[in-house]
Amino acid sequence: MAATTMDSGEAGKGGPPEWMALALDAAPMDVRGFLAQGEDPFAAIMEAAAVVEFGGFLVIDAPFNPSPLRRVLAGRGFSSYGRKLSEGHWRVFFHLDGGADWESGAEVQVLPEGAMTWREDDGIHIDVRKLSPPNPMLAILRLIEGLDGDETVVVHHEREPHFLIPELAERGWRIARVANEVVNVRLWLERAV
CATH class of the missing domain: 3.30.110.40 (TusA-like domain)
Known part of the structure; x- marks a missing residue:
């Protein structure tokens, strides 16, 4: 498997969304430490998402593709794009843009x-x-x-x-x-x- 893998929501679109170039500058919030200690990072992620201004970005590092989190944030207007960087390491980019570029084929x-x-x-x-x-x-x-x-x-x-x-x-x-x-x-x- 390649070192960088796009998620299934973007595979049919021919690559990352245009806003990804801007999201690469955002510092990631690594929640793998929370999970390793048995803590749920959801509240911390929601706090971080609450201060993102329209047009801004939130980047999360997680040990797996956090599909339920992506759905919750989509409901709050975030588009997302995920990459598997290595085994046990996903980086998911969130863009507060009204949710225009969310995994359209993935309904919960x-x-x-x-x-x-x-x-x-x-x-x-x-x-x-x-x-x-x-x-x-x-x-x-x-x-x-x-x-x-x-x-x-x-x-x-x-x-x-x-x-x-x-x-x-x-x-x-x-x-x-x-x-x-x-x-x-x-x-x-x-x-x-």
């Missing part, structure tokens, strides 16, 4: 339990962090039961959900891969062969 849906879902190149993502039990399991099971075909589901969870494993097996699913980051355990779910 909120399920009855409060989980967010969206589609990326590697499958359907579901974020169940911050939900109280049993809502994470209910949201995941609702999602997989409604899928046809061999779609991959990427779960964003706060911890490894051990009670989910037998429920998946009953439905013909399995956990194919796990990435265990401090406040984002990602699970790739696939139909069992």
